[in-house]
Amino acid sequence: MVANLQYLQNLSSYLKVKIEKPRYNEDSLCTCIVNGKIISGLSNIIAALLTESKSNLSGITSLENAEIQQWVEYGIVYVTHIYNNSQNLSLILKELNGILSRKTYLVSHKLTIADVLLYYILLNAMVSLPILEKEKYINVSRWFDNLQQENSLRQSKSFINFSTNYLISVAPARH
């Protein structure tokens, strides 16, 4: 749970919007102050950060924004649980791998807050993911590698190595 505050910090510094007094309130909801207003709930805070930041990480159409919302909820409700047990992680990676085989970004054809949030949630898992697993979830790896090229997104963290010498290109599997 403490990790959620970490994701908030990440997003806040990426979007260059300050959050004050991040904490869990009595209902164990993420709470903080954005631009003088107290906001509770992770996805509400993300929405507020996005509005404040004037970034172009939202969608263009309302359908795109609804999809973004869906991915943010998915991230908070499911992806944050990958650290509870390893089965969750492989389930999520499998699911994302399927989706990202056909898409460059989660929503529409551009980077949105959905990608950014999932990047931060998945970050620790990707750091410790064995190379064979990276290869197994090749589409997730490609997507992640593309995102981490942006310095302001990666912040002070070092690149995760997605070696391009994948086994699959050396010895392609025949199906």
Next chain:
Amino acid sequence: MAAGTLYTYPDNFRAAKALIAAQYAKANVKVAPNFVFGETNKTPEFTKKFPSGKVPAFEASNGKYLQDSNAIAYYVANEQLRGKNEYDTAQILQWIGFAEGEILPAGCAWVFPILGIIKNNAGAQEAFQRAKDDMRASLTILNSHLLTRTYLVGERITLADIVVACNLLNPYKYVLDPDYRKPFTNVNRWFVTLVNQPEFKAVLGEVVLCTKQAQAATGEQEAENYNIGDKDTNSLDRNSKRTSKAKRKKTRNKRRNRRNLKKETPKKAKELEPAEELDAADAALAEEPKSKDPFDSLPKGTFNVDDFKRFYSNEEESKSIPYFWEKFDPQNYSIWYCEYKYPQELAKVFMSCNLITGMFQRLDKMRKQAFASVCLFGEDNNSTISGIWFWRGQELAFPLSPDWQIDYESYDWKKLDPTDENTKKLVEQYFSWTGTDKDGRKFNQGKIFK
């Protein structure tokens, strides 16, 4: 930052490379207005600047000249597109080489016969099969490259992506049907992502991927079986029940496609170098019979069209119109009134004028035995097109040649009686560019076909 003028015909996938690069670099690159393919690029002024006479050609605002789409795209690009270090730039060059040397020949051999740019012939099946196989080989290479990469070079969009995607544009639009492209998930994802970037969209518009593989028409049926137009119609029919609109769209698509291909014909014919991959195309070109003047089958009569045109160009209308009636041979020539069927679709005046001059250009071979004055009445968003024509023969001349059938269906045609007073009035009005259309819109511009 590079700024300047790009000479090209519309919807040229080569010019698109430069225009997309300019979108990314925010370079001020304008497409030359009034460029008429086959005319502008044949003028001495043009060939002095661009000796090959090929388009796209670029004239920078500092007076520098460039030819070749990839070179122009490089020049108008920014640092991100050109590669952030020497190795990235080298890789970009490598992909440009791949796009030109591998993708384009296969793509052209496959798509051009379908678009009618080169003629399909009996031996074509083999060539088609080889083009399909070559394309598959290229896409396989791209696909495995893009398995681990989002873009071709350096994880961000570069000229490599722009050039390769533009060379794949026609194949994706016309022949790479869902079955064929299915194994190339990574290429598909990459391509769809690219053509949906705002910078690509600004130049290419909405790119619709092929749903059913277009087939090349054989021999003489070419004009009838225009598969691409038909295919669009089918999907339109499904999507909207407005069949009449769809039908109109069909002729328009047909027209548009044919227009493109007609414009590309001379250029492509020239550009097809005797590379091995293209021998099918060369053979097709070689087999195309020398075209004869379709008017040859009609009696010549006494009217000298050239002579009248000279007179009309050199003299005031007060002299040339009487001269016309004096020389005109009603036995062997006929006078026609035409009116554009879809005036509600006419927006900007300059676009409507391009519509007229474009039609003239596509009717090039008709010039010898025909003359027209076509006028635009009204202003932006409220205008009509109509004109007076005459040509050899008593029937509508356009069916005489498949080359002439691109535009005429968009117009209503009425044969005029040369002895009627009203005809005299119309001829006078249109030849002297005066008066109004039937709803009272003022004369705006006229174009002479001579």
